[in-house]
Amino acid sequence: MSGANRTSTHVVHDVESGLVPEWSDLRAPTIAIDYWRLPPDARMIDVLKAVRADEATHRFVNHTFADLDQNKDVNPFAVAEPSAEIRGTKSGFTRDESLEFVQAVEKQLGEDKGGKGKDEEELEKPKQQTFEGGKV
Numbered sequence: 001m002s003g004a005n006r007t008s009t010h011v012v013h014d015v016e017s018g019l020v021p022e023w024s025d026l027r028a029p030t031i032a033i034d035y036w037r038l039p040p041d042a043r044m045i046d047v048l049k050a051v052r053a054d055e056a057t058h059r060f061v062n063h064t065f066a067d068l069d070q071n072k073d074v075n076p077f078a079v080a081e082p083s084a085e086i087r088g089t090k091s092g093f094t095r096d097e098s099l100e101f102v103q104a105v106e107k108q109l110g111e112d113k114g115g116k117g118k119d120e121e122e123l124e125k126p127k128q129q130t131f132e133g134g135k136v
Contacts, residue, residue, distance in 0.1 A: 004055040004058070004059075008051055008052035015048060016045065023044045024045075026043060027043060027044070028044055028047045029047070032047040036050035053088065056087055056088050057087050060087045060093075061077065062092070064098060065092075067094055068095060068098060074102050076093055076101045079102050079106065080101075080105040
């Protein structure tokens, strides 16, 4: 777990445990609601969880890129964004997982098109494809 993820996790725990009563029912700032697309009635705890998820994504991307050979490997993020479940539970993709992820996404996109030329709006909500590292 990265420093930012660890800090965010501790702050969320402290707020939920009542150790920061000033934030227990504090309304989220409008700028945070807009930035993280939170519901209009979001509270500070929702912002903290969004920050933690955001930091987990940064960690995941950075660890993945650190493991890739930039001259040989494919960028898995060029084809799709891994699910929140993957980004939140793994530190990053290994080289093999990156390739496997890309292949799973390409297979899914090929199945979704099915030779019928579905429009982009339909492709934005793909079925979940599984691969060894989790779900696409």
